[in-house]
Amino acid sequence: MAGKEPVVEMTGITVEFPGVRALDSVGLRLWPGEVHTIMGENGAGKSTLIKALTGVYKVDAGEITVAGESTRFTGPGDAQRSGISTVYQEVNLCENLSIGENVMLGNETRGAFGIRWAKTHDRARLVLQELGLGHLDPRAPLSSLSLAVQQLVAIARSIVSNTRVLILDEPTSSLDANEVEVLFGVMRTLRDKGVAILFVSHFLDQVYAISDRLTVLRNGQFVGEYLTHEINRSELIAQMIGKDLSSLKGMEHARELDQNAPREEFARLDGVGAKGIIEPTTLTLNKGEVLGFAGLLGSGRTELARLITGADRADTGTISIGGKPVRLRTPDAAIAQRIAFTSENRRDEGIIGDLSVRENLVLAVQAKRGWLRRVSRKEADALVETYIKRLNVRPADPDRPIKNLSGGNQQKVVLGRWLATEPELLVLDEPTRGIDVGAKSEISEVILELAGKGLSVVFISSELEEVVRLSDRIAVLRDHRLIAELVNGPDVDVESIVKTIAEEEAA
Amino acid sequence: MSAPAPGIGSRLKGLFSQQYAWGIVALLLLLAVDVIKDPSYLAITVNPTTGNLSGNLIDILRQSAPVLMIAVGMTLVVATRGIDLSVGSVMAVSGAVSMQFLSTAPNTAGSAFAALGMGLGLALVLGLVNGVLVAWVGLQPFITTLVMMLAGRGIARVITGGQNTAATNDAFRWIANGTVLGFPVVFVIAAVLVAAVAVLVRRTALGTMIEALGINPKASRLIGIRPGGLLLSVYALSALLAGLGGVFATASVMTVEVSRTGLNSELDAILAVVVGGTSLAGGKFSLTGSVVGALLITTLDKTIVFLSIPSAATPAFKAIVIVAVCLLQSERVRGWLRGRRAGRAPAQRPTPPSPAPSHSSPVAGPGGEPATSGSAGGAGTAGTDNDQKAVNA
Structure with missing residues (x-):
């Protein structure tokens, strides 16, 4: 990946809430064709950093450069127009609409007489097929899907517009192993097309399976940026929690008691x-x-x-x-x-x-x-x-x-x-x-x-x-x-x- | 929990963090306009023989009583994510049954009590019907109470045979026109009941449970809150208070106008609730705010008459004032104004760490608990920023 310019570069980002400094001079660089994971404990500032990028939160200090231009987005919609799409941990879709309507919301195909639903649903089907979800009927109500599949639909929705940067904020937390594989397949396809993917997950296995690069945050501070193959799990965890691993070891064999004891x-x-x-x-x-x-x-x-x-x-x-x-x-x-x-x-x-x-x-x-x-x-x-x-x-x-x-x-x-x-x-x-x-x-x-x-x-x-x-x-x-x-x-x-x-x- | 007792300065800031602060400002502005037109507008005179107080402010208190009653009931209904459109019709029903009874009953205090009991009893029945339909049948509150709003007018007409029944009963009339310690009886009753409801919801856990139910019904159910009883109670209480409002409204003229008594009162009540900072999406509510809202609306009505604004333009004038107050309460608008003052780009949003700023626009702080206001719903005002820092430090 060397030699390329980052598509997104954030430097010295500081975000303050009343009484709290949520981010303190944090940096982040996203390259096209790369999956970049932000790691950190809850409250480390991962979501805040994403929201600072997409303009949900106001940035108090620092610079955001997108494709070489200094930018401040005014909100997720603004970011999306610049090709930065976000899929949040909690599914934000309309349960009362059809799958296709959800996928194409705001991007409907229009004709002389307003929205052309047949074409819109056809396009939705194509997008879903791209994600290996060809079996879904775009006209079926979204509420007929499990939470996990809804998550995939949310991703389909985010790639409808011409996306250069895709942000996935803990997309896997409600998916089972098969669905995670489907998702990863989609992520790899998009990555190979040159999309920069920002990924947030708590599952170390998944992080190692999919990421090319890691940025670690702790308590709103930037800890480091690593290539995934250069840092092993123990080191990574130690970086995240800021202490050595011996304290975690005790958890491995937590339950060692007499299984034969009679129970009431x-x-x-x-x-x-x-x-x-x-x-x-x-x-x-x-x-x-x-x-x-x-x-x-x-x-x-x-x-x-x-x-x-x-x-x-x-x-x-x-x-x-x-x-x-x-x-x-x-x-x-x-x-x-x-x-x-x-x-x-x-x-x-x-x-x-x-x-x-x-x-x-x-x-x-x-x-x-x-x-x-x-x-x-x-x-x-x-x-x-x-x-x-x-x-x-x-x-x-x-x-x-x-x-x-x-x-x-x-x-x-x-x-x-x-x-x-x-x-x-x-x-x-x-x-x-x-x-x-x-x-x-x-x-x-x-x-x-x-x-x-x-x-x-x-x-x-x-x-x-x-x-x-x-x-x-x-x-x-x-x-x-x-x-x-x-x-x-x-x-x-x-x-x-x-x-x-x-x-x-x-x- | 270990916050020091608030000083006067922080109390003032706490007040301004409440959504209804702008309602108070609007109220004072209206009175100021009145005073400009007539410098003696606020004068209160004491009748030396009876000790009665009189003056425009006293009139406002007297007139506000019915709106106060229905606004308080409406606040609790709205907090559960509901709405009660039937309060105006319930006022007519309760007034109709009282008047119809009194028109043939002897002019005694006993028949006044009987009339009051009948009016309130019938109102309660209608409220229970609303409550059962919403809580157990699962109908939408809007539809349920819309039906009751239409049915109520019909019931009132049936009771009086379509007539605007008039009656004579001195004791009943005293409710509307009499005085206690110089104050109008209606206002004293309204004040006592508002206080009683406030004590009921805030000294018991009723208020918190209603709020929890309004904010997240699913989670509330899993916590073990049974929604049925709560919903039934708020609709019953709303109707009961509306019934009393109907008595107030008819006793002052001793006539029920079946098609006009309580007409559009539900809208006044909803406006009072919204001006008071309770979100129509349900959840946190403020009784104090609704009282401010009710007083504002009454003052507004009176000011419109006083300024001799043409009656055709009255609704438009009312709308302008209400919209102005609601705009000032909106977090987004206030953030925008603040952004302008600080010379920032107007499109930048304020930075409350709330995931859904748009939802929280008319959300109230906890009513009557200024001590905790620093972290109340409206965490974006200039006033609260310092408070929050103090709490977090």
Whole structure:
């Protein structure tokens, strides 16, 4: 790549929010035909840097050069007109429109009588084909697609206009392995056409699989720019978190306890299922045990979790707690049984964005207690202090609206919200999705600590390594069905779980 | 949480970080215009024999009572992402049933109470119908209350047989025309009820739960908040307060005009809510703001009459004032003005670390809690910047 000029060059970028310097003199260079990854923990300034480039945030100091010209964009639309497209972590599409309309939004083919829908949909089909999504019908509603495929549609949308720079802000956090491969194929195609791709991801495997170059940020500061083949993983992680690796090593074999110790049952599912969603499932949840749900996206792991927690209604089977059958028709009924649930969709089903960290933390306790008996300021402050400290929420400012926190810290507040209700069963659906290494290990530690205190935990993650590392027992799901229960041990690892899923598939 | 007690300066800044600050400014400007026209406009005189206060300000308080009532109810409905278009018709229904009863009842305090009870009772029933349709049947609030708005007028007509029924009852009339400690009874009742509602929502967790429901209904459900009861309560309360507003409106003339009583009142209430800084998208609400909005709208109505603006131009004049206030509250417009002052390119946006600045334009700070205003929704004003620094430091 040497000899070429960077298509985008940012130097000395400083962005200040009231009271915080989010970026401090950070630089970034993007070359055509290269995949460039920004690495850093949550809150390191990755998203801020992207938003500084596309003009969402005002740049307080520094220079942005695009194709040799000094530029300041006034917003994403302005950036897009200069060929810089962005796909965000959370899918920003219109669910009520068709796939084709979403792809072509703002770029519809026009004729003498306004938009020519047939041609527009044809073009949408071509763009989708380019991405290996030729099987999608552009006229089908977007809402018929899974979140993962919607993400790919969002990328298709961003390459419709003549894109020179494509920014992908954590596009893989909701994709499974196959979909990631499709995405990477698309990225390679675009790269070979000379598009500069800016990629943000927390998955080291993916970063190494796709990137040509890395820029590492830490606490809003520029740490370094490296060619991917010049820096190994350990060095990279050390650069990101700014400390050496020995502290991380301890996490590798976190769960080494007596698997034969007798366990007391907390809850039992007997043929619990919902038609078309999850087949009848029989499963025991024990106290002091982390039960992992493993399976591909769409295997039914989330759906099963939602039945256990009253988020959705089961239409067959019974759930018993302490031997007594209970009816969990609504979340509050489950909460009354001391069952807590964090959804995989943090933005839509987790945080209450405009409310403060304090209000978010206290809300579940408050709902349980009823509206009449308000949690007093003193109680609230005590809870807030406990959980901000225990879960290391940053910034430790309880009055800040939760939407202004980074993803990892939002997740910690949501976790704290449920811990404050002192649950006996904690169901965590993708609690570590889209958050950084540091926050991940902090959340993992908390999960193990809680299980150690006798809590029953259900842990769901797309990252099988994580499931293996944390779980005592692993329920493997495929095609809306529980296909195996594995007791964790030396012979259980990612490979054996993948094999379990695959074997059943062959049978 | 360990913020020091705010001084006068920061209190003032806190006030100006509230969305309704511009409503107060507009209110004062209107009064200033009145004073320019007539320097004695603000004078309040005390009747030496009865002790009653009189004057234009007292008139404004008296006239604002019905709008205050429906604006407070509307605020809570709007906070849940709903809207109640039926309040004007509910006013007519409650007024109609009271008048119809009183037209044949003896002129006693007892029948006044009975009339009041019937008016409020029927209003409550209509509110419960709204609530059930929204909360459990799942109809859209706009449609539900639009239907009730049309049906309510019909019900009022049926009650009076299409007549504008008049009645005589001194006790009932006292509600509208009497005084307590020199103040109009309607205003005293309205003030007490507003305070009661404020205590109800802010001293219990009701307000926070309503806000949570309005901001993110899905997450609220998973947290264990049951939306049904909350929705039913806000629609019932809105109708109940509208019923009282109807009593206020009819008692002053002791006549119900079935096609005019409460006409367009829902629009006044919605305007008051918006001027008060509660977003129609739901979520954070400010009762104080809605009170300011209701007073502004009443003052505006009165000023229009006082300035002898032709009645044909009245709606246009009203619209101009309201639009001006809303524009001043818009974060984007304020950012633009600030950008101009600082000599920056006008197209540059302000830099709140909010992911969706456009959404937050009419979002209120938490009502009646100036201590936390530094980090309230409108985190872009010149006033809050310093406060935020202090909080973050």
